[in-house]
Amino acid sequence: MSGSEPGTAHLTQRDSEPAFAEPWHAQASAMANLLVDSGVISGAHWAETLGAKLCEAHLAGQSDDTETYYRAVLSALESLLDQAHAISGKELIQRRDAWERAYLRTPHGRPVVLNGDL
Template sequence: MSGSDPRTAHLTQRDSEPAFAEPWHAQASAMASLLVASGVISAAHWSETLGAKLREVQLAGQSDDSETYYRAVLSALEGLLDQAHAISGNELIQRRQAWERAYLRTPHGQPVVLGGNV
């Protein structure tokens, strides 16, 4: 891996490709890991829920790629947070809308930043 950044070397696969195709993929994985580590959800419940979401994707005939996988991760996270009463369905809708507004007002190539009003 010549020329690679040693600070992020652990985030690459064996073929030197990034382990995450998109920043939000890494963020979703980090959120799941944090929720398990903090005890909000159990590792077993996370594994079962993600597995069920991936089976749904497979049964629906969707492609087996990183985008589909991380959409399943996101769906599993949202479901578990709702079950744990960590966020309500209404709060989730508001958060999605806030991110969409932030995305739409962000110039191309710039990072999307969520404002103070969620």
């Protein structure tokens, strides 16, 4: 994301740093943006759920940093997709496990590929 794409104007680089620390941060943000833009979830429901996840992280004593923020983004996405019946909790666990198996067998520096793991 370059910051010039729709809905990303707030994602600017600072001191030549990338807008996202990790590729999955960009992917999680893009998924949330797509789900809101396509009407699967409302912007208000997204903001409320993300805020609640960030509050939970704060109350649990987690650091106020980028990693905590994007873990909250991921948790909010999982919750909203479960609530929307877009994916069940069981299916989410199966997909997470499939990704774990795939990345554990992937050599460093190579893209992770799912080969019928789901």
